Amino acid sequence: MTAWVPLGFPDIRPGADLGATVLEVLARNDLRPQPGDVLVLAQKVVSKAEGAVVQLAEVTPTARAEQLAREAEKDSRLCQVILAESRQILRIRPGLIIAEHRLGFICANAGVDFSNVGLGTDWVTLLPRDPDQSASRLRERIAQAHGVEVAVIINDTHGRPWREGAVGVAIGIAGLEPIYSYIGQEDRYGYVLHSSIESVADELAAAASLLQGQAAEGTPLVVIRGARFTPGGGRTRLLREPERDMFR
């Protein structure tokens, strides 16, 4: 398995044609997509291209946002944006809000983020409106330009219970079954596996995250070749149903 980080990814502004940008960057790096490649693109550039950005100066906080801001010791306008992006707030402590995003992801600040926005100090990015669709559009664009079927993952880094540090996870998926089930397969000694399922999409997202960086690297695109995955799938399906989640 090889993962490349094409260089020279340009600054992305709202309204940018992300598909064209990815094609240009691949071409400039002499990287011709092959069938079975996985393209992993950082959420931040997708959000920016799609205009999923908000200027806090334009936001008027509600009383609920003011209350959240006091509990979390954060800007009340930021809290208003977080509330608007959330189904529910799960945990609060000074400096930290863990929310269930309207798409089901459970992460800090419902994915609302100040870093690498590039529009001014009071601008934040939101998660893309429909990251599976964002992934799907990029996948179609590659198919049109190169005539090959690749998989596309939009990734973000999320913190986790129990373990320190954030890791890359898949928040949008196209052309790949996110889950690989070993259930019913025999192990090396004939024992039939009955519970092993693996989140291939999240593992690919984590592998890409190793190479993307989160500061000034300017490398939001990773191309992974030689990974084993099942084509197809499409929608994320990586979210545990609340009733099956013992840690809510």
Place this chain on the structure above:
Amino acid sequence: MTAWVPLGFPDIRPGADLGATVLEVLARNDLRPQPGDVLVLAQKVVSKAEGAVVQLAEVTPTARAEQLAREAEKDSRLCQVILAESRQILRIRPGLIIAEHRLGFICANAGVDFSNVGLGTDWVTLLPRDPDQSASRLRERIAQAHGVEVAVIINDTHGRPWREGAVGVAIGIAGLEPIYSYIGQEDRYGYVLHSSIESVADELAAAASLLQGQAAEGTPLVVIRGARFTPGGGRTRLLREPERDMFR
């Protein structure tokens, strides 16, 4: 970044010299370790080589294990082994026990597992007694044989709250700082990051897990070259202190 899966990894029995085995497998695959390589080895072969295996026929369940077995609808001898490996049991439902392992990992069955044991149907593997030390020993063995400093990760696949599927995580680490902190770095636009920390070791473990498989693949070793990580570190330090963990 490139990840190789050396082929021909032999069956591992209790008492096997794992260091010698890894060196042989690398040589057979013409893979000469380079400084900065990360070797990722699946927990299962480490446990087996170190004799971290138990035959259930030899286990006498306590009353507590009998009670746990009723609640979880599992073998009471298995439950006895799980209890012996655990600091505490966090969640129980039919078919599933989530435990805090004596080393702090929170995972299904405290890491006690029936798959790929190869000693008989009533044998299970435990996690290695001290996986950081297991990693360290392999690292020293590579240094002795090849005169190069590599990093070593022992990985396992753990389920997660909120998200479907298990992913590879690092349970033993040598020669690498498990966490990379971006705090204080500037993003592409001069914004100073104040909360981004990434679990590089877990992302490497996840990338390797993509290639190892969990059934009959017989490929527990992965060599990753070209990953960006900070040498040093050593002990795992990936476990969130309970008082900082809002999801206990």
